[in-house]
Amino acid sequence: MTDTALPTSLDAFDLAILEFLQRDNATPQRLIGEAVNLSAPAVQRRIRRMEDAGVIAANVALVDPAQVGQPLTLVVEVELVSETAELIDAAKRGFAAVPEVQQCYYVTGEADFVLVMLVPTMAAYEALTRRLFFGNNNVKRFRSLVAMDRVKVGLTVPLKDGVAARTPPRR
Amino acid sequence: MTDTALPTSLDAFDLAILEFLQRDNATPQRLIGEAVNLSAPAVQRRIRRMEDAGVIAANVALVDPAQVGQPLTLVVEVELVSETAELIDAAKRGFAAVPEVQQCYYVTGEADFVLVMLVPTMAAYEALTRRLFFGNNNVKRFRSLVAMDRVKVGLTVPLKDGVAARTPPRR
């Protein structure tokens, strides 16, 4: 599982295609092609390339948590007691393995980890809490923020900036 | 833009299908069918239904931020001065409209909002900060946590629990 993250170069076509796929990856290549002025095969080759290069990390369906019995979202900050490399790694692996932990970031600052969690009920969260935090004596402190509104949830990456600079003309 | 969130009922087949689609929605229906013991058309009908019901909110490609020039992830807590309904709503709309804001949660607790942001550089973040927080006099305080490691990033929803209880047998 090594990162095949070579410094891929993306041109305006690639970005335009990504723009589509980030919104709806079921869009037929033909339509994308029409929109960006490219043939379907060209679009297909570019998509393939970006998938191979890891620019496109995955193609997934987004599920509404509320409709599958997980109406509660929490953001949790976790502070550890000891920050040795091994304990940090252990924590990472531990959090990552929990299905309820949708996202986990290892961060600088007042907290060590930020978790985004999904649970059916507060009771379930309380139980999780017990298992994950109280049951781990390397957890010094944690702070729970309950989401009242998932104002914006997605993994869309802004594409307008940041790439242009290091984009050599393709031909 | 109304939520078509009727209390859809999902059976074990639906959940098994979702399990697949959450991992890779390019999986051929035939394969899903084989895996869950259903014909391709049956799988297709169920997917369609879940899309219509909003259980499947979207089908998207996940892009690696680092490879498109957005290597920095930050988690930001924002506290507002005034919390009138209008100002909260204004803040929601404001944050949601910013492309760099990948996620935005309105939360209870010590902060009012938690944002997950993507930027190319710290300089870019500083500029954003100026525009978004210092430039908004309803922002009392904000706290930035820089992600050193995106340990686990996804929008996968746990499906094993929480649904079974309110799942009537389909036939």
Next chain:
DNA sequence: TCGAAGAATGAAATATTTGTGCGTGGATGT
């Protein structure tokens, strides 16, 4: 207990989309 109605299924046929081979044209470099 039996029969009718509704729902969902699988198999087959059709439509659509995706994938591949090949020849062409433009840009780069010698």
Next chain:
DNA sequence: ACATCCACGCACAAATATTTCATTCTTCGA
């Protein structure tokens, strides 16, 4: 100026998705 390299578009082939239809299973009522 010429050769080479890429990426393109076109045409065809393969695979996948979608529709149709007859059947089975379950449920509900007589």
